[in-house]
Amino acid sequence: MYVGKNYIIIIFEGDFYVSFLSYYVNFLLFIEVVSLKKLNQAVKSIKRAAHITVFTGAGISVESGIPPFRGENGLWQKYDPYFLNIEYFINNPKKSWRLNKKIFYDLLENRKPNNAHKVIAGMEKQGLIKAVITQNIDNLHQKAGSKNVYEFHGTYKELKCMKCGKIIEYKKELLKSLPPICNQCGDLLKPNYIFFGEGIPQKAYSSSVKETEKSDLFIVIGTTGEVQPASLIPFMAHKKGATIIEINIKSSNFTSQITDIFLNGKASKVLKQIYEKLNS
């Protein structure tokens, strides 16, 4: 920044530009100090907390090469999500499966967890984080080593029989011929993530609520809070008196309403900073 300041002084040689620029430089330094202060505040809260739950959304997996659903460059800019309608799936299983395979299975099976997933798993191992509630279906928290994960919208890693309810772990061979069929009753298998028109998986929902109610610190990461009922979970935590830390690249529906400490930035970068401070 100092180099930039000199550079401009040489070009303009004017007092106005000098004072404008030093004002600007001071402003940038001020922002840095503020975010450092917030980071320290967050670390202090984490050290003090008895029950920390993490709540994640699509934003945490973007750095693993998985596009979010909404927003610029989101999946719904490219694809019409009609194939995720449960009625459509029941009536057109082969067509729906073809798109589910192309858009989700082919993409997700090779994705790797990034530093954000890894730090969360590391903090669970240290006993700092008790549970992860995720809206993602990508299995990356588990791949990173997290154990206590509640998948609010289900997972791509399992297929579920529409008739007998048998759950089968996903393997590439299962999708060689579409649609896949249950080996127990011969009925249709469906990805075990929720489609439009379906409810939240009962166990994931009740466990998420239970963890949320126990939390005195709740960390919201990479989610804009646009999808209900998932977005109600952080509000529930706030209502129960938990401190809310939010890590997002821009402010969300939570920021002005319930967030106590807003850490602006990419999840992997911010979490790495937190982890280093916790372990220094």
Ligand SMILES: [Zn+2]
């Ligand atoms: Zn079956």
